[in-house]
Amino acid sequence: MKKGSVVLIGVLAVIVLLVLALVGTYNGLVTQKEAVQKAQSQISTQLQRRADLIPNFVATVKGYSDYEQKTYTAVTEARAAVAKASTVQEQSAANDELNRAISVWVNAVTEAYPDLKASEQYIALETELAGTENRIAVARKDYNDAAESYNIAVKRFPRNLIAGMFGFGQVDYFESQAGTESVPQVSFD
Numbered sequence: 249m250k251k252g253s254v255v256l257i258g259v260l261a262v263i264v265l266l267v268l269a270l271v272g273t274y275n276g277l278v279t280q281k282e283a284v285q286k287a288q289s290q291i292s293t294q295l296q297r298r299a300d301l302i303p304n305f306v307a308t309v310k311g312y313s314d315y316e317q318k319t320y321t322a323v324t325e326a327r328a329a330v331a332k333a334s335t336v337q338e339q340s341a342a343n344d345e346l347n348r349a350i351s352v353w354v355n356a357v358t359e360a361y362p363d364l365k366a367s368e369q370y371i372a373l374e375t376e377l378a379g380t381e382n383r384i385a386v387a388r389k390d391y392n393d394a395a396e397s398y399n400i401a402v403k404r405f406p407r408n409l410i411a412g413m414f415g416f417g418q419v420d421y422f423e424s425q426a427g428t429e430s431v432p433q434v435s436f437d
Contacts, residue, residue, distance in 0.1 A: 270410060273406075273407055273410045274410060274414060276401065276407075277398075277401060277402065277407065277410070277411055277414070277416045280394070280397060280398040280401050281398060281416065281419075283394045283397070283398065284391070284394045284395050284398045284419050286394070287387070287390045287391035287393075287394040287395070288336060288339075288391055288422075290387040290390060290391065291336075291339060291384065291387040291388060291391055291422060292333075292339065293387070294380060294383045294384040294387045295330050295333075295339060295342075295343055295384060296330070296331065297380050297383070298330075298346075298377065298380040298381070298384065299327045299330050299331055299346070301373060301376050301377055301380060302323065302327050302350070304373055305370075305373045305374075305377065306323070306324075322349040322352070323346070323349045323350060325349075326342065326345045326346035326348075326349040326350075327346060329341075329342040329345060329346070330342040330343060330346050335420075336391075336419075336420045336421070336422050337420060339422070340422055340423060343384070350377075388422045391421075391422050392421050392422055395419045395420070395421050395422075396421075398418075398419060399418045399419065402416050402417065402418055403418070
């Protein structure tokens with residue numbers, strides 16, 4: 249074999265290895281980006297689940313009282329905002345507003361109508377909402393874990409070069425809005 253052929257084979261081998269590394273890195277970033285999007289979808293699913301439970305909760309309470317329209321309107325508007333939210337920031341803000349509205353509304357109604365707390369339907373819906381809140385917390389954690397893994401991959405060398413070439417940017421974490429560090433206190437006593 250000629251020396252030129254050996255060099256050419258060596259160069260081709262290096263090029264093939266670089267292409268394989270590029271493809272592997274690209275596919276890895278695509279997989280991680282999809283994991284982030286799947287996790288965000290889980291948050292959306294759980295927020296929608298909670299929003300879907302609220303009309304039943306409202307109907308149950310409505311059967312017991314003529315509660316204050318202003319408070320009900322706030323809950324309804326916050327629920328609609330959750331349904332319209334598409335980005336992580338919008339979901340976070342809408343979720344926090346819905347938490348506040350539900351807290352105020354439930355406290356006002358249960359204090360005014362203590363016999364409501366004994367309703368089986370009310371208790372079942374209360375349990376469903378509590379379970380949904382737990383699912384939302386888990387979905388947020390899973391999203392932030394996927395976002396962290398993806399963001400690290402996008403920042404690390406040499407993946408950051410490939411990520412930049414193909415438009416893979418960092419994603420935002422799901423964070424609560426300022427002032428919502430504490431969980432709304434909902435009292436059913």
